[in-house]
Amino acid sequence: MRSPTVWERIARFFRERFPVEKLSYDELVRKKTVPIHRRSWGYYTGGLVLLFLLIQVVTGIFLLFYYEPTTTDASSSVEYLTHYVPNGEFLRNIHAWSASFMIGFLLLHFLTTLSMKAFEKPRELTWLAGVLLLFLTFAFGFTGYLLPWSQISVNATKVVLQSLVQASAFLPGGLASLPLDVRLALQGGESVGQPTLSRFFAIHVVLLPVLLAVILGFHLLSVQLLGMSQGVDTPAKRHERFFPSYILKDFSVWTVAFFILFFLALGIPFAAFLPYPLAEPFYALGPTPLGIKPEWYFYFVYYPLELLPFPVILAGMTIVVIGLFLIPWIFRKSSRRAMTALAVAGALYLLIITIFGHDIYRLVRGGN
Amino acid sequence: MHFVRLLAIGALCLWTAARVVAFPEFQRYSQRHSGVSIDCAMCHINPGGPVGSEFGQIGSLDAQDQARLNQARAALNPGQIVDNPILNAFGDRIVQSLGMLTVLQLRSDPAGLAPALGNVSDLDKDGIPDATEYLDGTNPLDPESGKPALLLGNRLAGHWLSLTFAFIALGLLLYGLLKLRRGLVKENE
Numbered sequence: 438m439r440s441p442t443v444w445e446r447i448a449r450f451f452r453e454r455f456p457v458e459k460l461s462y463d464e465l466v467r468k469k470t471v472p473i474h475r476r477s478w479g480y481y482t483g484g485l486v487l488l489f490l491l492i493q494v495v496t497g498i499f500l501l502f503y504y505e506p507t508t509t510d511a512s513s514s515v516e517y518l519t520h521y522v523p524n525g526e527f528l529r530n531i532h533a534w535s536a537s538f539m540i541g542f543l544l545l546h547f548l549t550t551l552s553m554k555a556f557e558k559p560r561e562l563t564w565l566a567g568v569l570l571l572f573l574t575f576a577f578g579f580t581g582y583l584l585p586w587s588q589i590s591v592n593a594t595k596v597v598l599q600s601l602v603q604a605s606a607f608l609p610g611g612l613a614s615l616p617l618d619v620r621l622a623l624q625g626g627e628s629v630g631q632p633t634l635s636r637f638f639a640i641h642v643v644l645l646p647v648l649l650a651v652i653l654g655f656h657l658l659s660v661q662l663l664g665m666s667q668g669v670d671t672p673a674k675r676h677e678r679f680f681p682s683y684i685l686k687d688f689s690v691w692t693v694a695f696f697i698l699f700f701l702a703l704g705i706p707f708a709a710f711l712p713y714p715l716a717e718p719f720y721a722l723g724p725t726p727l728g729i730k731p732e733w734y735f736y737f738v739y740y741p742l743e744l745l746p747f748p749v750i751l752a753g754m755t756i757v758v759i760g761l762f763l764i765p766w767i768f769r770k771s772s773r774r775a776m777t778a779l780a781v782a783g784a785l786y787l788l789i790i791t792i793f794g795h796d797i798y799r800l801v802r803g804g805n
Numbered sequence: 806m807h808f809v810r811l812l813a814i815g816a817l818c819l820w821t822a823a824r825v826v827a828f829p830e831f832q833r834y835s836q837r838h839s840g841v842s843i844d845c846a847m848c849h850i851n852p853g854g855p856v857g858s859e860f861g862q863i864g865s866l867d868a869q870d871q872a873r874l875n876q877a878r879a880a881l882n883p884g885q886i887v888d889n890p891i892l893n894a895f896g897d898r899i900v901q902s903l904g905m906l907t908v909l910q911l912r913s914d915p916a917g918l919a920p921a922l923g924n925v926s927d928l929d930k931d932g933i934p935d936a937t938e939y940l941d942g943t944n945p946l947d948p949e950s951g952k953p954a955l956l957l958g959n960r961l962a963g964h965w966l967s968l969t970f971a972f973i974a975l976g977l978l979l980y981g982l983l984k985l986r987r988g989l990v991k992e993n994e
Contacts, residue, residue, distance in 0.1 A: 519949065526949065681989035689982045696975045703964050704957040706949035713944035714844040714852060723853055727842040 454559045459662045471665045471683045472673035479549035480665055484687045485694055486546050489539035490653075492698070493577075496532040497642070504584065506638040508631050511586035512718035526706065533707035534698055536578060540734045543574055544787060551764070552780035554773050555666035561765040563663065566656040568761045573649050578732055580641040586634060589715035592729040594637075595629050600742070607748045670773050737787050740794035744801055828908070831939075834915035839942030847944065848896035855891040866890055881906045894928050895935060895945045902926065932959025 441449070459465070471480060503522060505514040518525040547567070550556065556564035583594045601616040608615065625632025667673070677683055708716050714726045731739050742750050760767065768776060790797070828848075836843055846852035850861025858864030866874060870890040877889035877897075883904040887897040900908060903921055911917050919936040926935045931948040933941075933955050944950035961968065 678990070678993065681986060681993070685982050685986035685989070689979055692975060692978050692982070696971060699971055700968065703968065704960045705953045706956065708949045709943075709951055709953045709956055712841045712843065712942065713947060713950045714842065714846065716947075716950070717844075717846060717852055720852065722859075726844065 451562075454562045454663075455659055456662050465661055466680050469661070469664060469679035470676040471679055472668055473675040473677055474669045474673040476549070476553055476668050479546075479553055479668065480683075481687060481690050482542055482546035482549050483660070485542045485690065486539055487657075488691045488694060489535045489542060489698075490649075492535040492695075493532065493539060494646075496528055496535065499528050500532060501642065506584070506634055508586055508634055508719075511584065511634065515585045527702055530705075530707050531698060531702040534702050536581065537707075537732075537734070538694075538698060540574055540578060543571060544734075547571060548780040548784050550666075551783070552773065552777040553666060553668040554768070554771070554776050555668070556765040556768075557666065558765075558769075560659070560663055560666060563656060563659040564765050565762060566652050566659065568764075569652050570649070570656060571761075573645055573652065575734070577641065577645050577649075578734060580637045580645065582732055583629075583634065583637045584641065585716075586719050587716050588719055588726050589711060589729055591629055591719040592725050593731050594633070596729065597731070598624055598629065600747075603747050604751055607751055733791055736791045736794045740790055740798055743798055828912055830912045830915045831918060834918075835939055835942050838916075838940050841942035843942045846893070847939070848892060848899065850891060850893050861891055863891060878905065880904060883907070893946060898926055898928060898935065931956060932963070 471477070500518065503514055503518040503525070505511055515529070519529055520526070522528075550564070550567065579594075579597065583590045598620050601620040605613045605616040623633065623636060625636050712726075712728055715728060730736075738750070738754065741753075768779075832843060832845065832847065835847065844852045845854040849855055851857070851859055853859065853862070855861075855863050863874075873888055873890050877887050877892070877900065880887050880900055881904050883902055885901065885904070887901045889897055889900065892900070899918070899922065903911070907921065911921065919940050922934075922936040922939070924934040924936060927933065927945075928935055929944075929946050929948040929950075931951050933943070933951045935945040937955075938945040938951065941952050941955075943952065
């Protein structure tokens, strides 16, 4: 018997991981089941990310009706929307709150899938698509932050783009010019200005949504084709039907999540968490205001950058990013117990640095 | 007595014209009390303060604005209408409520500004008195600026009807979904 050719092996690899023959009503609706065990709650985290993404899309379209992507009008258009458009403030708040919820639940989804070892064969491609979606979501957060053209948004963007210049100093040979080229491509000129805003706007509302739609489509379809992962070491004894049982439970969770979002968006303006000078329109001739920081979901990299030498962070981030993509192969033989320990350590790091990052910074560096 | 009063006004106009700086004592106190970095936009039109030639600064004023400025500076006693071209609505409200003489006296005791203003004025109608916003280092003219817990309480009180209906809708929807799920599961069995 002849051994399979390289092409046959590649075809088999993709057939196993993306079994299109299961693309039928019977397989996807009538026969699909979800395991019931002590970690079943983890299955709902992905659905919640999807809910907040849908809210982002709908509210984002309404924001587009009023937003002006120019340095002269961006902040005044946001102010007009907030103070003069009926329910404009609520719309803006729900967009901001759901962005934070989306990233929060995406991180939770990432940690639960890691601890449940949901990346096991044949779900490696689903995992890779998920990691890409994680980075795309961070890119959404980064590009969207600049759009109000406020003191904090412009100055924080400047800080991030400046870190690319720092990175180039530590890269060898031809790679050294890569961060500078990326910076120039994003910035569109010598400093952050109209070309930067135009590019960030185009990336935020066109490029990233298109990429997201393609990768999310693949991610969701592969989840449907391969079914929910086992989640625990001993296969679950009980299962429930995906339709109608699980999907209606999922909708119930969505309903509660939406109510909490509605409550917060109505009750607390997202801008209230910022000192008011940071929310003022960007003033190019004035001094940089104190307290410039990225959004909370970047604290896990911002505070280490403030505290540790840049090359250490650069090396660490490179290892983490590559490691995230290779997790299905690195931890192929690890137990779920070990994966849970890793996920808990990751969760603790994210929680501590996000909540106490500023205090840790003050403790180490002193001052405010 | 009238002569002494006129003399005091004249001296004050000359003194303030020579010292066109803001009153940073109030800004410093607000920062110290709240622990939040703030700028001159709490009371002034320009966040950079009154000195300079940008919009809302002394150097940009024409003759008409200069006259308004002098008139505002002469508002020594409380109750006079103030329309200062370098102050925002909160700055004007302070002068209108207390008068310039009291404002100048309070420079040596900036903690006294909040009690002097009282809890009557709430220019942005966010439910937080302007005096509290001064102490909290938040913007008294922006309804989105305020301590989150205070804003939450005030806004929920203002939206209690919407929230009650949303809560009832949530309960009914959850009940409906539960019944639907049980029914469909039973039928599928």
